[in-house]
Amino acid sequence: MRYVAGLVFLLFLVVSLSSCTRHTGYVPPPTTSSLQERELKGETTGTPITDSRWRAMGITTVEQKEQFLKEKEAFENRDIHFDFDSYALTEEAKAILREKAEFLKKYPIVTVTIEGHCDERGTNEYNLALGERRAHSAWQYLVNLGINPDRMTMISYGEEKPIALGHDEASWAKNRRAHFVIHF
Helix, strand or coil: CHHHHHHHHHHHHHHHHHCCCCCCCCCCCCCHHHHHHHHHCCCCCCCECCCHHHHHCCCCEHHHHHHHHHHHHHHHCCCEECCCCCCCCCHHHHHHHHHHHHHHHHCCCCEEEEEEECCCCCCHHHHHHHHHHHHHHHHHHHHHCCCCHHHEEEEEEECCCCCCCCCCHHHHHHHCEEEEEEEC
């Protein structure tokens, strides 16, 4: 009987993890006319950038590039945290996700990976599944805020990538998180 229960749980884990495949959708770059309009309004004053990758994101000056990189760093360095054994979003997490949604709306060509993490308590299998649910909670909230789901992928690391190495409540609280990685 325990063998059957173990197989059922393993099947559930495989099915839930296989449902988080990466979808990448094409987001067209800003039109030339919108870039020209911004230049006419004086929004692109500064040292021009000729790299098409940056221009595709609507970034036309070195100063705008530096601003984007600063905002990207802030985006990636602000995780959301969860209560013990929970994937419910706190009010603080929702506020952080609203800020992240504004960034993603400002830069529509950017994609993001949402990583679900857990503390060291619980089995590896349980924590992988909980990390997946945590990443999915953040993903769903961002979708509800208008972010295209094709711009986001999810992965669970369970307890495998702790940010705090202690074995106390303060460390465990830091490890119960969703982390965000920008791609462009």
